[in-house]
Structure formats: C-alpha cells, structure tokens
Amino acid sequence: MTTEKSGIRERRRHRGDDRVTIEDVARQAQVAPITVSRALNTPEKVSARLRERIERAVNGLGYVPNLIAGGLASAGTRMVPVVVPSLSILTFIEVIHGIQQTLEAAGYQVLLGSTDFDLDREAALIDSVLGYSPSGVIMTGLRHRDSAVERLKAWQRPVVEIMELGDACIDMNVGVDNTEAGACMARHLLARGYRRIAFLGAGMTRDYRARQRYEGHCQVLAAAGVESELLFHREEPSSYEVGRRIFLEALAARPDLEALHFANDNLAAGAILEANRRGIRIPDQIAMGGYLGLSLGEHLTPRLTTVAVPRFEMGVEAAKLLMARLEGRMPPSPRIDIGFELTVREST
Template identity: 40%
Template structure:
C-alpha cells in the first residue's frame, strides 16, 4: 500500500505485513482462537504500524460506511467546543450524515483510543481537533480511506485537510496591540502548555512579537485543569502579589481572564489605566461582565461550519476539489480593558 493510496486497509494488508494468514490475523484482532504470544504481538504491531482498525459492522464488507461523522474534541466543559459542534450540526442537518462526538480531555493516549473505537464503526468522515496526534493516531487517520478535517489550528501540516486559525499569528497580533497601547511590564496566565498545543502556540507567537519590540513577559502563572472564574481569580491574586508592578495581564482564555477582572475590580484597581488585560476566544457568555473584556475571536462557529462542509462535499463526491487548508482571520476586540491607541 503506497502513501498516496486512499483505499481502506484490509486483513490482507495486515497479513502481508505480519507474514501470517488472514485467518490468524482475524483471530488475533478478535482476540479469539489459539495463537502464540509471539505471533499475536507480530500481528498487533503490524496493525498498529499500518493504522489498521477492525470493522465492527457485523456482516458488512470492509469497505462499507455508516452515515456518521466522528467529531473528536478535547472537552465539552470548555465553551469553545460546543460552538464548533453547533456549526458542524447545522451543516450536517441538511445531509444524511450525523455527527457523533468523542472527548479526549487533551490526552494524546485517550485521543488514540477514542479514534480507534470510532473508526472501527466505519464513519464517513472524521473531524478532529488539533494537528498534534500520536504516530498511531496519524497512521489510523491516513489509513482510514475517508475525508479527515483537523480543526482549530493551521500552524502545521494536516493529515488531509485543516480548518482553523494561526494561533501563533493571533499571539503576535495581541502582543503588537499591547505594546502599541504603551504597556511594558507584562504577565501571562494560562493553561499547562504541553497539553494545550494551541495555547502554547499563541504564547510562542506572543513572546516572539514582544521580543521584537524589546519587551518580555516579566512573570507567568500556569495551571492544569478546566477553565474557571475561580481559577482566574486565584491566579491573578498570586501573580499580582508576587509582582505588583505588572501593568498588563494576558490570559490564555476568557474564562480565567473574567475571574481576574472580577478580582481586580474588587481590589479597586484602575482598568485599563493601572493594569490592562486581555483574554482569548470572545466567549459570548461573558458579555454581562462589569467591563467588556479585551479578547480575540477564535472563529469557532465558522470553523465547525467549514469543516462540515468539506466532509459533506467529499462524501457526496469523493473526487470533489476542496481547499486543503482553510485559514480564518480572527480580530481583536479591545473592549474596556485595553487602552485604545
């Protein structure tokens, strides 16, 4: 099977790669029959290297498909992803396709497991968050023989297609706006970067743009776990107690930024005069805050819409020409917490 061969893998491919019969491969993958440990391991290794996923549709041909689109996201607690799902669902409502959702909790190993299970039911397409996956997950996506759209990010090379924004560019744009507004002592508060690749890329773009202006992030506070107002309050208090001379706080998302805003207002801090602040995502739920938070739209609904349109078009016509990378352009909203320049 060549790298450009888009057909689904079969038992024969695993048989040839492992050097055993198709019947033996079937026994190993169904975990039935008497097979030696060495042979079992050889088959499982070959299947994983190829990206082969067994077909769970009883009695169906290996090439058959169900009218499901696997949508794999990191979290349902984060308000970002339900908006993406809304865009996906709206498009697929006009087709025979139905989305089915899997959640990974930002864990690569769990994503691999979720992807394996979903592909075993032979969906018609996959929409999956991010561009960073384990090698086994990438192999499964390449070998699935169906349209794959990686969403939320365009800073990298997709397996098939990608729809999203450049998070490095978003970070650079926010840094440029902050420097232009005259802020110099900047703190960053955000997620644990190894797990949230998109937040990490924004931070990288942010620090790179600051460095070009001779400015640096003076202090930073990271956390693991879900986004929450309480967490934002705690982190903001910790950072300002450690360095009260900070004049701008950049948060990796709006939820913790909102907690920081409420804390600083309670402390009587002049915003944006004494301290400016900004988040990311432009979450509509926060429109009722005492001050409108400076933020940047991550194009969530549009990402879901365009990803589903690509899937629907390619399922209807496998030879249809579609854009391989669709990069959307987020915009800064300075709100009430970033000085206007």
C-alpha cells in the same frame, strides 16, 4: 510495491471495496486469521513476538476491525465522529454546533468524542470509531500519535483537522494561526503603552495551542525590548476560579504589572470579577486582554478586550470540506485560515 501488497490490493478490487480484512492481515503476518483475532481481542493469550508481528501488519496495511455487519460496513454509515479535547470547555461548543448544524442538514449524524487533551486516548478513540465505518472524521489539532496519523491516512476517507492552522495536515484543515493570535494581543498591549505584561494560562502542559499563543506573545515583547517571559499558570483546566487564583498570584509576585494577557476569556473573566470585588480598577491599575471572543466578554464590567475567533464558522467550514469530498468534489482549497479579529473594549 511488494508482491504481497499488490495481491492484497487486487483482492480488495475484486471484493468491490477498499477495506483491509483480517485475512489480509493474517497473510501479511503469516499467521492464521484466528491468531490475528486473538491478538487484537485477547492479546495476553498471544506471545509478545507474535503480537509484534501482527501489530506491524495491522499498522502497515491500515487494518480497522469492522464493528458493524456486512454490506453496511463496506458502504459506510452516515455518521461523522467529532473528536475534541473537552466537552466542558466553551472553546469547542460553538465549533461543534457549526459542525452539527451543517452535517445534520445534509443527513449525517455527529458522534462526539472527548480526549481530555490526551494523545494516547485520542489514538485509542480513533481506532474505536473507525471500526463503525463512519463517513469521515473531524478532529482537533495537528499533533497526534504517529499510529493515529498512519491509520487515518491508510483509511482513505475524509479527515478534517480543526482549531489549528498548518501545512502538515492529514487530509484537510480549518483553523487559526495560534502563534499570530498571541502576537496580536501582545502588539495591542504594547501599542496601548503597557510594558510590564504577563501571560496567564491554565493546563498549558497539555494544551499546546495555548503554548503557541504564549510563544507569539513572547516573540513580540522580545522584539520590543521588554521583559518577555513573564508567565503565571496552573495545570488545572481553565475556569473562572482558576483565572481568579492566577490573577491574585501574579499580582502578589509582581505588583508592578501593568497588563495581563490571558490564554482565554474564561480566565480573564474570573480575574475581572475578582478585581471588581477587591476594588482594583481596570484598566487604570491593570489592563486585561483575552482570547476567543466569548459572548460573556461583552457583559463584564469593564467589557473584555479579546482576540475573537469565528468558532461557529470554523465548524461550518470543516463540515463543508468533509461533505465536498464525500460528494466527490475537490474543494477549492483543502486548507482554510478562518482568521481572527482583535476586539478592543474597555479592559485595555
């Protein structure tokens, strides 16, 4: 540890908190505190050379500007930001509900933030919310900008990453193995006797978890010796309408298809509704499977076969992990595989 960092840690100890201050950054960058403030608030007024030096100090020390006053900032608020890719996609609604219900029962307030699947926007959002001294953060996925990861690790408060399962988490993790979930549906379709199977997705350039399910799908089909990389997708966000259009495009391109594996239940629902309008019999003429286990799947005709993920329970478990750490308890495991279940219905 450098002498400078040791000195900063000692000053923080005497202050009785764990915050890095603007004065600490100024000492590290060897500039005046007002210069640091100017670089952060009006960077155009500071030379590129100084901005770079100050940015190195900010990132190296994990500095987060305090946006609330005095003792409240050092003590932290009873607020927990929950950062998700979208507030309009049903995938995240039940997860948020589980988080909110659990945290509010314990006296915490949830602050929602949406990134639109943009990692740069996520990093900026993290910088912003940490300034309000929240109790902890719950965020989506395991892939983030390096700056966001470094900031959260230096922050030293509880962080829970959800929706995806993996070893390389910032702090704690509750999620599902997306590759295995995609493989599960592919194995089911093969077991039903289908061989010409396509994967249909939306927004997969940014939604890498959907790509992981496609990878699992491809691995299973390739191992079975059948055509494995039949993919039809659009870059628009997932919706019933997008599902309808991709379904028609797949049929036009490959009339011989026997089964369709959709990236989620919304897309599958749009396809089933369009098939019914056109008199296409499911599964006699073409089978369809989805992902998530949305309740709408039970009300379609035919009812939708899907890989169901316990989203509400995922939110509850994420909130419990965070609260355990806030209460000074070490959870039995910082990493929870929430699992999934193949729900077989009439569509396959």
